[in-house]
Amino acid sequence: MQLSKFSDYSFRALIYLAKHTDQLCTVEELATALNTSEHHMKKVIHQLAKTEYITSIKGRGGGLKLSKNPSDINLGEVLKMTEDHMNLIECFNHSQSCPLLSSGCKLKRIASKALHQFIHEFSQHTLDDLL
Secondary structure (H helix, E strand, O other), X not given: OXXXXXXXXXXXXXXXXXXXXXXXXXXXXXXXXXXXXXXXXXXHHHHHHOOOOEEEEOOOOOEEEEOXXXXXXXXHHHHHHHOOOOOOXXXXXXXXXXXXXXXXXXXXXXXXXXXXXXXXXXXXXXXXXXX
C-alpha cells in the first residue's frame, strides 16, 4: 500500500510542528522545509486545522502550532482522516466491476484483512514515536 501525498505531507507537517513548538510556523515555512508547493501545503494545513491536531492563528504575527501533545496524536487516526479512500482493490467500492465476486472470490476478504492490519499498525503509534 502506498500513502497518498496528502497523508505523507500531513505526517511531515505534524512532525515539523512538533519539533518547533517554541515558535509559530507558517505555511510557506512548512512548504519550504518539506520540499513541497505552498498550494499543496495549504490544502494539508486547511484539513489539519479542522481537527484538534493543529491551531491556526490568523493575523499579523499569526501562524501554526501543534494543539495537542505529540503523545496524544495517534497515527492511525491521522491516517484515517487524511486518506480519501483506502481501496486496495477496485471491488472495495465497485463490487459489480469484478465477475469473480459472485463465484466466491476470496481476494476482497484477504485485502480487507491486510488493510485492517496496516491501519492497526499505524494505530499502535503516536506522533511522539516519530520524534
